[in-house]
Amino acid sequence: MSTSKKSLQNSLEIKYLHAETQDGLKILNGINLTIKSGEIHAIMGPNGSGKSTLCKVLMGHPKYKITKGKILFNDKEITELEPDERAHLGLFLGFQHPLEITGVTLSNFLRHAKNACIKANNKDAKTVDPGDFLKTMKKKAQDLKMDEKFVSRSVNEGSSGGERKRAEIVQMAVIEPKIALLDEIDSGLDIDALKIVAEEINNAHQKNNSGILLITHYQRILNYIKPNFVHIMHAGKIIQSGTSKLAEELEEKGYENFRPKAEIAQNTISFPARSHAGTKNKVKPLPKALTTNF
Ligand SMILES: Nc1ncnc2c1ncn2[C@@H]1O[C@H](COP(=O)(O)OP(=O)(O)OP(=O)(O)O)[C@@H](O)[C@H]1O
Numbered sequence: 626m627s628t629s630k631k632s633l634q635n636s637l638e639i640k641y642l643h644a645e646t647q648d649g650l651k652i653l654n655g656i657n658l659t660i661k662s663g664e665i666h667a668i669m670g671p672n673g674s675g676k677s678t679l680c681k682v683l684m685g686h687p688k689y690k691i692t693k694g695k696i697l698f699n700d701k702e703i704t705e706l707e708p709d710e711r712a713h714l715g716l717f718l719g720f721q722h723p724l725e726i727t728g729v730t731l732s733n734f735l736r737h738a739k740n741a742c743i744k745a746n747n748k749d750a751k752t753v754d755p756g757d758f759l760k761t762m763k764k765k766a767q768d769l770k771m772d773e774k775f776v777s778r779s780v781n782e783g784s785s786g787g788e789r790k791r792a793e794i795v796q797m798a799v800i801e802p803k804i805a806l807l808d809e810i811d812s813g814l815d816i817d818a819l820k821i822v823a824e825e826i827n828n829a830h831q832k833n834n835s836g837i838l839l840i841t842h843y844q845r846i847l848n849y850i851k852p853n854f855v856h857i858m859h860a861g862k863i864i865q866s867g868t869s870k871l872a873e874e875l876e877e878k879g880y881e882n883f884r885p886k887a888e889i890a891q892n893t894i895s896f897p898a899r900s901h902a903g904t905k906n907k908v909k910p911l912p913k914a915l916t917t918n919f
């Protein structure tokens with residue numbers, strides 16, 4: 626990796642974020658989290674706890690309203706920015722359920738996305754050469770053990786769940802985001818594909834020193850992608866944070882053992898996170914950047 630890329634420090638700061646649907650259903654109830662270049666954060670949490678909503682709100686999805694709190698990217702507030710403006714700054718979302726886009730090939734879609742990012746940051750910069758870009762994409766598809774034909778096919782059209790997840794990682798590898806949000810990138814992948822995808826995430830992370838937010842239900846992917854921090858989300862809040870040991874503890878004990886604390890935490894969150902009484906893995910106190918400020 627070049628020193629210049631490595632030395633660039635980007636940060637996504639989520640401060641006391643509350644969000645609800647347009648109908649007033651409250652989903653995010655005060656999220657505090659900071660993701661910096663080079664850091665890998667994993668968020669785990671039961672179905673319906675708000676993980677995907679958090680990702681979508683961070684990308685500016687129009688279905689959700691931010692009612693309190695703010696989002697900062699490199700110290701500048703981005704709470705009100707449009708999704709494309711956030712993408713141009715270097716934010717990327719790998720969807721839990723990637724959609725089909727009929728009539729737009731993956732290579733055209735990504736070339737336009739890449740050029741839009743390049744131009745947004747420097748209007749005089751040269752756009753990518755279509756031929757070179759196609760070669761890069763084919764190479765990425767090969768790395769992910771995907772058939773080359775995927776790059777010339779309509780985005781995700783007729784693709785299986787696992788193929789769609791690989792295609793999300795091709796997108797990430799080509800776009801080279803500063804901060805990547807990967808929502809259940811491991812779901813739907815077979816055992817071999819999981820290793821391949823994890824390797825590509827690690828490569829992209831190392832090459833660009835990106836910050837990564839990895840949402841997952843399973844400890845397994847964390848055997849291949851080592852998170853610096855693991856957070857548990859419940860009812861739209863991060864109720865506990867720790868190291869990768871926390872994920873092992875979750876796998877062993879399930880969410881039920883964390884839930885009572887979650888209910889207490891609804892009113893009286895106090896970080897640094899306390900470890901679960903009687904557990905063998907003590908959760909280390911969080912660095913200052915991760916503490917809540919209620
Ligand atoms: N646009 C919406 N309209 C109505 N309800 C919504 C909407 N978006 C999210 N929800 C609800 O908010 C809750 C959180 O949803 P979300 O998809 O963020 O959960 P999740 O933690 O990602 O769950 P999973 O682990 O199953 O992916 C769910 O109960 C969901 O039904």
Ligand SMILES: [Mg+2]
Pocket residue numbers: 676677678721808
């Ligand atoms: Mg989800």
